[in-house]
């Protein structure tokens with residue numbers, strides 16, 4: 001029998017399990033991953049792909065704690081206070097009778113999301129703390145039975161979302177710091193020996209309640225990293241849930257399965273081509289409410305994130321952390337209101353659009369696209385309004401028409417040239433954060449591959465995400481702490497960059513390198529013929545030794561290494577390449593290479 005250390009009781013599934021020994025213990029055993037054609041998958045994902053923008057809500061007992069315990073502030077995120085401050089379960093449970101969010105207003109939350117231009121809302125039904133923010137028969141450690149409020153916020157919110165045209169979705173943590181089937185009571189937990197099946201039954205009971213009583217459009221899993229939870233467990237659970245609701249969308253944090261990727265707190269520099277993905281991000285630094293966290297991102301950053309993510313084919317799940325009283329912080333409301341104002345005018349350039357057709361980042365902003373029959377509409381999101389009012393778009397198409405989104409009746413003058421189409425803009429940008437120019441093309445975009453351009457200060461930055469990688473294992477690793485070239489195990493693999501020099505002269509090369517051991521590589525720089533009257537000319541061919549002084553503490557620790565100096569005699573296209581020296585090669589990571597005028 002379970003020794004339940006908690007004041008609140010979880011229905012003991014191990015007893016139920018013993019009684020059902022002749023019946024398949026878990027419905028999920030009856031299925032692997034459900035079969036689905038590509039067309040059926042696209043139909044299921046369609047609303048989610050069109051949505052592009054959603055609200056994340058982290059709300060639980062940690063919201064009542066507000067980042068403090070016994071008068072001491074937690075150093076981590078608000079929702080991690082139980083783990084970070086090693087609060088014993090029985091003490092943490094005392095938050096439940098204090099949780100009385102009398103100011104909660106489901107319609108106000110749904111309306112705030114709707115007015116911000118958000119199309120779906122994901123709320124924590126149970127975060128790692130294990131407290132259930134919905135009425136469940138599986139445990140009385142839930143907001144209806146254990147809090148004086150005795151109200152089911154998820155029931156109210158699911159109805160309010162329907163009233164406001166928002167898709168209702170729920171977050172659910174596999175890791176559970178309160179469950180008697182997991183230990184210790186902080187991150188990461190493991191299953192108590194012999195209790196894994198009981199916990200899975202517990203989870204399936206709650207998830208079935210959520211699906212059949214609250215009808216979420218998405219189940220957003222998390223906490224999948226706990227010890228003992230396997231890909232196979234995730235696949236079985238995925239199959240079980242999709243059998244309950246064939247239209248349900250499930251993220252990749254169920255583990256081993258899932259309908260979309262979930263980069264967190266960062267935007268993959270090149271998106272995640274070929275996969276559905278959603279960046280989730282806090283508006284300040286914490287997911288769950290912390291009264292002292294006032295490190296708010298600006299509205300400009302948030303709007304440009306919406307645009308940047310859509311231009312890479314992803315969704316943006318932007319978080320709010322309501323207080324213990326049930327209020328979304330004013331700073332969040334202010335930003336969401338301003339975002340909504342922008343989305344009201346420019347949403348057509350976000351919703352239902354596809355990723356930019358341009359392979360390299362546009363220097364003035366971003367692009368989203370929409371196919372219309374055989375034709376294409378490009379939405380040019382101009383962050384930096386050109387001082388000379390000339391917007392150069394690296395297209396060789398003849399543009400049928402261009403206009404400001406806010407003034408569709410006035411066509412803009414255009415000229416085709418070597419670098420693409422120049423669109424002549426009015427002097428003032430309609431929106432200082434991001435103005436949208438609508439471009440109509442007959443047919444598909446014909447993109448001019450623009451090399452990396454020299455900055456006005458003469459520097460040239462060669463980023464890992466812009467490298468051309470050659471070989472079997474070398475790859476670009478996106479994400480925070482990454483954004484680097486890695487997996488450089490094979491000395492036959494190489495990386496190169498082609499860039500366009502407009503201010504020739506002498507340059508010093510430096511590189512951000514993570515090299516856990518001594519290694520050496522060849523740096524070559526060749527001026528290409530290309531558009532300018534210059535035969536390929538070798539400008540540099542040097543071996544660089546990474547010795548003791550440059551060795552780093554592993555693949556996440558970077559040092560700036562000087563790589564040499566060389567002359568570029570004339571304007572034109574130049575290629576810099578890095579090849580390992582085979583004898584003695586040890587893998588290293590490169591984050592960036594910088595060319596600076598050697599004044």
Ligand code: FHN
Pocket residue numbers: 077079080222223264280287
């Ligand atoms: O540990 C959680 C965290 O509290 C928060 O819920 C984020 C949101 O994506 N997910 C986990 C960290 O990856």
